[in-house]
Amino acid sequence: MTRQAGRTAIASVIGALGAAGTSLMATLCCVGPAAYTVLGAGGALAAARLQPWRPAILAASAVFLALGFWSAYRRRAVTIDGQACPVKASRTVRTTLWAAAVLTVAIALLPPVLR
Amino acid sequence: MNRSRLLWIAAAIVAATGLAIGAVYLRGIPGPTRPHQAAGADASTLREAFNADAGKVRIIALVSPTCGACLRGASDLQNRVFGTISDPSLRGYIVWVPKLDGHENNVGEATHTIADPRATHYWDGDSYLVRSYNQILQLGQDAWDVYLLYGPDARWDGPNPPQPQYWMHQLTGVTGPALDANAFADHARALLD
Numbered sequence: 001m002t003r004q005a006g007r008t009a010i011a012s013v014i015g016a017l018g019a020a021g022t023s024l025m026a027t028l029c030c031v032g033p034a035a036y037t038v039l040g041a042g043g044a045l046a047a048a049r050l051q052p053w054r055p056a057i058l059a060a061s062a063v064f065l066a067l068g069f070w071s072a073y074r075r076r077a078v079t080i081d082g083q084a085c086p087v088k089a090s091r092t093v094r095t096t097l098w099a100a101a102v103l104t105v106a107i108a109l110l111p112p113v114l115r
Numbered sequence: 116m117n118r119s120r121l122l123w124i125a126a127a128i129v130a131a132t133g134l135a136i137g138a139v140y141l142r143g144i145p146g147p148t149r150p151h152q153a154a155g156a157d158a159s160t161l162r163e164a165f166n167a168d169a170g171k172v173r174i175i176a177l178v179s180p181t182c183g184a185c186l187r188g189a190s191d192l193q194n195r196v197f198g199t200i201s202d203p204s205l206r207g208y209i210v211w212v213p214k215l216d217g218h219e220n221n222v223g224e225a226t227h228t229i230a231d232p233r234a235t236h237y238w239d240g241d242s243y244l245v246r247s248y249n250q251i252l253q254l255g256q257d258a259w260d261v262y263l264l265y266g267p268d269a270r271w272d273g274p275n276p277p278q279p280q281y282w283m284h285q286l287t288g289v290t291g292p293a294l295d296a297n298a299f300a301d302h303a304r305a306l307l308d
Contacts, residue, residue, distance in 0.1 A: 007123070011123040011125070011126045014123075014126035014130065015126035018133050021133060022129075022132075035183065036181040036215070040143060041143055041144050041180070041186065042143040044181070044182070044183035044186060045183055047183050048184050048186060051184075060129075
């Protein structure tokens with residue numbers, strides 16, 4: 001049970017980080033020369049094209065994270081020798097989820113255009 | 116198929132999409148490199164070209180070669196204005212300006228965004244037009260990421276360019292219509308008719 005909850009949570013983290021990373025790219029399109037230096041001309045143009053989709057991408061991140069937290073924190077009871085033993089996802093999985101959540105919130109709070 | 120497997124598949128799709136976007140776009144902007152020339156002291160070279168095209172509908176765009184939004188604006192100009200208007204009486208003057216640490220050596224790849232032969236690329240290294248259009252458009256800030264439309268009767272007779280007949284921008288803190296390339300094309304077509 002714990003292993004499955006952990007896998008679900010990790011999958012959610014990967015999805016959330018992927019969506020958040022795409023949103024970060026869309027956010028960085030216009031923050032200044034550093035974006036061009038990192039992304040190049042093609043990347044800067046791609047980032048600018050992603051910018052209108054930023055709210056949808058952030059929403060997808062939130063959904064992934066919500067699924068991950070729900071899966072990691074809901075308690076499942078395992079019955080051993082007739083006695084119920086609540087289990088939950090490991091500390092590593094939960095820590096990773098929280099780190100992904102903090103990163104996603106930070107990206108969401110970045111101003112969409114910084115010039 | 117259980118929830119965990121579904122989430123792994125979704126996560127893999129997200130990751131693959133991100134990698135695909137990176138592979139396609141980070142290799143650079145596709146297209147040929149167009150030649151560019153200096154706008155000249157006090158934009159004199161551009162002024163001569165502008166007046167030589169009297170009788171035509173003219174577009175001036177002030178864009179930075181290192182700004183993603185500018186590159187998107189220029190690309191939209193190519194796809195939705197030049198790409199949808201075949202009239203040879205339409206002219207474009209794409210002026211690349213040194214904003215967001217843009218340099219002349221960034222202009223080459225930036226010209227990939229607009230390949231239409233009716234458009235000519237310039238480099239305004241002295242930011243002359245950046246300051247001029249600040250005053251003309253009363254922006255209260257440097258003029259860049261602005262897209263200006265002139266009718267056939269427009270002439271550039273003084274040191275500063277004339278007031279555009281219509282303009283759009285992608286700046287923040289500026290009144291005026293935000294760039295909508297389709298609407299800009301509609302205004303250009305109206306002047307060509």
